[in-house]
Amino acid sequence: MSKYDHLIDQEMVNGHWSWDSDRALLYAVGVGAGLDDPLEELQFTTENTPGLPQQVIPSFATIMGLQSDWMELLGWQKVGLSPVGMVHGEQSVTLARPLPVSGTAHLSTILRQVYDKGSGALVVQETRITLADTNEYLGSTCSGIFAQGKGNFGGPRGPSGATGWDQPSRAPDVKITLPVGLNQSLVYRLSGDRHPHGTEPTRARADGFEKPILYGLGTYGFACRALLRGLCEGDVTRFGHMAGRFSKPVYPGDRLDTVIWRTEEGAVFQMIANGERVVLDRGVFRFRE
Numbered sequence: 001m002s003k004y005d006h007l008i009d010q011e012m013v014n015g016h017w018s019w020d021s022d023r024a025l026l027y028a029v030g031v032g033a034g035l036d037d038p039l040e041e042l043q044f045t046t047e048n049t050p051g052l053p054q055q056v057i058p059s060f061a062t063i064m065g066l067q068s069d070w071m072e073l074l075g076w077q078k079v080g081l082s083p084v085g086m087v088h089g090e091q092s093v094t095l096a097r098p099l100p101v102s103g104t105a106h107l108s109t110i111l112r113q114v115y116d117k118g119s120g121a122l123v124v125q126e127t128r129i130t131l132a133d134t135n136e137y138l139g140s141t142c143s144g145i146f147a148q149g150k151g152n153f154g155g156p157r158g159p160s161g162a163t164g165w166d167q168p169s170r171a172p173d174v175k176i177t178l179p180v181g182l183n184q185s186l187v188y189r190l191s192g193d194r195h196p197h198g199t200e201p202t203r204a205r206a207d208g209f210e211k212p213i214l215y216g217l218g219t220y221g222f223a224c225r226a227l228l229r230g231l232c233e234g235d236v237t238r239f240g241h242m243a244g245r246f247s248k249p250v251y252p253g254d255r256l257d258t259v260i261w262r263t264e265e266g267a268v269f270q271m272i273a274n275g276e277r278v279v280l281d282r283g284v285f286r287f288r289e
């Protein structure tokens with residue numbers, strides 16, 4: 001029996017969350033839409049382009065998964081918004097249908113596991129999203145938060161990171177290059193992810209970064225745009241599932257190459273910053289069935 005076992009499968013959020021068209025537009029700009037080409041992604045960045053109805057970038061669902069205050073449940077003392085050294089480790093989003101441009105969702109967030117990774121604890125939580133008025137299932141998000149320094153508590157190690165994903169030996173089938181703006185974190189944070197390590201040098205260094213970062217979920221949004229562009233011709237109805245592991249930080253001003261290998265169900269991918277470091281690894285994409 002390890003110290004968090006009694007909390008596993010506990011529901012941490014059971015409530016409503018509303019968004020409107022402006023919030024989805026702001027999120028799109030926050031994850032860089034329009035930065036490399038202001039005309040390329042008008043379905044995400046405008047609501048009034050003739051013949052191009054607004055669509056919501058599927059990774060917007062991750063913002064809905066942020067509504068839980070699970071750190072108190074675990075008894076972790078926060079400095080600002082989180083314990084020092086806590087970083088986003090993994091993320092997935094699965095959608096049964098495109099997200100509406102506006103709406104109210106019912107969110108249910110469950111603590112799935114706290115793995116003991118030695119150098120840290122990996123906290124896995126899953127959020128189920130339904131439309132509040134009709135109860136229609138929209139999809140789910142799953143996040144793994146890596147709290148450095150909180151490992152070695154005698155808990156389960158969990159699945160090994162060394163298995164289950166292989167980089168194909170052939171050259172990538174598709175490569176999408178996207179720039180990160182120097183003010184990217186300042187825009188992205190307005191979507192509701194306001195951790196100071198995206199803006200404050202002192203906190204960024206305390207959490208193990210060189211300087212303020214682009215938020216992990218911001219990076220995830222860039223990857224989602226790259227996959228939509230490279231595999232779906234920008235059409236969100238084709239999005240089914242996307243997962244990846246944050247392996248190195250992304251900084252404002254970086255250039256992000258998403259390298260994509262097609263598979264039977266969709267693709268596997270990696271994101272590489274400035275041609276030198278893999279920042280999102282073990283990426284998996286699936287088309288909607």
Ligand SMILES: C/C=C/C(=O)SCCNC(=O)CCNC(=O)[C@H](O)C(C)(C)COP(=O)(O)OP(=O)(O)OC[C@H]1O[C@@H](n2cnc3c(N)ncnc32)[C@H](O)[C@@H]1OP(=O)(O)O
Pocket residue numbers: 082086087088089090117118119120122144146148157158159160161162195213214215216217245246247248249250
């Ligand atoms: C609130 C935060 C918001 C943010 O947005 S932060 C910004 C986005 N996130 C990042 O930039 C994080 C980048 N990644 C890292 O810095 C490192 O990566 C980690 C600190 C997360 C881990 O590094 P290390 O302590 O050196 O771990 P190891 O020695 O490589 O592996 C130890 C075990 O941990 C698993 N692991 C490693 N990285 C991750 C990860 N990113 N997510 C989940 N698990 C991870 C491995 O597999 C292994 O476990 P096994 O031996 O059982 O395989």
